[in-house]
Amino acid sequence: MAKAPVLTPQADDFPRWYQDLISKAELADNGPVRGTMVIRPYGYGLWERMQADMDARIKAVGAQNAYFPLFIPQSYLTREAQHVEGFAPELAVVTHGGGKELEEPVVVRPTSETIINEYFSKWVQSYRDLPLLINQWANVVRWEMRPRLFLRTSEFLWQEGHTAHATQEDARVFASRIQRDVYADFMENVLAMDVVLGRKTTKERFAGAINTLTLEGMMGDGKALQLGTSHELGQNFAKAFNTTYLSKEGTQEHVWQTSWGSTTRMIGALVMMHGDDNGLRVPPRLAHVQAVVLAIKDDEAVVAKVREVGEKLRAAGLRVVVDDRTDTPFGRRAVDWELKGVPLRVEIGPRDLEAGTAMLARRIPGGKEPVALDSLETLLPKALEEDQARLLQESRERRLARTVDVGSVAEAAEAAATGWARIPWSELGPEGEAKLAEQGVTVRCLVGEDGSVPLSEDAPGTLAIVARAY
Secondary structure, three states, rough: OOOOOOOOOOOOOHHHHHHHHHHHHEEEEEEOOOOOEEEOOOHHHHHHHHHHHHHHHHEEEEEEEOOOOEHHHHHHHOOOHHHHHHHHHOOOEEEEOOOEEEEEEEEEEEOHHHHHHHHHHHHHHHHOOEEEEEEEEEEEEOOOOEEEEEOOEEEEEEEEEEEEEOOOHHHHHHHHHHHHHHHHHHHHHHHOOOOEEEEEOOOOOOOOEEEEEEEEEEEEOEEEEEEEEEEEEEEEEEHHHHEEOOOOOOOEEEOOHHHHHHEEEHHHHHHHHHHHHEEEOOOOOOOOOEEEEEEEEOHHHHHHHHHHHHHHHHHHHOOEEEEEEOOOHHHHHHHHHHHHHOEEEEEEOOHHHHOOEEEEEEOOOOOOEEHHHHHHHHHHHHHHHHHHHHHHHHHHHHHHOOEEOOOOOHHHHHOOOOOOEEEHHHHHHHHHHHHHHHHEEEEEEEEEEOOOOOOOOOOOOEEEEEEEEE
């Protein structure tokens, strides 16, 4: 009788495969309140690495970290009509505190444009105070009716940036810089994710924004996932909160603003873009465990060598775990590390020790080969870089192979059953977008024929990327 697979095969049931992997790789668990999640240490380790790399990039463009309250007066949200209308269905509202009814209900932070503008209006007085570039790492709550771990949860972790500028052009350039130099660079070079940079349609853009820039990735089943957004807010919030500055010419002017964010959804994307039927595959530059050194048997000399190799690899700059838990069967431990997607496994047993070799298992391309123990410090860094590049190449090849050019709404809907479609926006337009939405298909973004981000929906040669999405 054939042994049952550890995970439901992707081809049989992709959503079930996803849930199996999240659980068995010990990334997260469901929280006690519907829609919430507990991020387990291995999953949180991925988020910590994401945070550290993203934080460095955010600071490199001049933003500083701050923190704003979790509770926001409900009246703040009502000042910007589109904003409150867009978020109303998702709000969690507190009406009682300290055993009595509150004089004014407070909203649990769904996003922070309103409360940050309250303080921007105090902090900005003159053109000398601009640009004001703020970021915060926080949690937010958006009540989710159809939760799925990491992808859609009622509470999730993120960073949200908020900026104020003297001119619309300064704000536009900064929003684009965030999309390109922070998000796209991080996602491609660290997460090894192929992403498409584009502009959201009027229907899909952020509530209260005049423009939303997005990064879209194709998952293993051909669906799209929004991985990050950068918004031009115009002067909508500035006018609602009277955020003004004294210009060089001595006139009072409203600031121009941006906001931008990325979330723990990136962990879900990591699973669905790089995972396979054996588990997760973590990009080496992201991995908080790049290599695990395993003792195959409870042998004193083997255990000593495993610990020695681990120390040498750490000294060489690798992030290493030594697994000398010989009271747990080797096969079970190997499968567990494979599920977790650790890029490299260095396996050492008595025979390997005699031969001066180790068995090197590479998670990303697959396969094993014996290698000399004294070559590990030079061999492993090279293998990690090769495997990082391989993941990015695979994700790009998948998107290119499963994206087709179409000329009608019907063809776009058909293509979206298995992948993405590109269609001229002039052929689709808002009317065609509405027809696709009725079939569960959305315009993920607008792009130029050359892959650039169009300055407007009406820019010549603009194409719509159409797909089913998470």
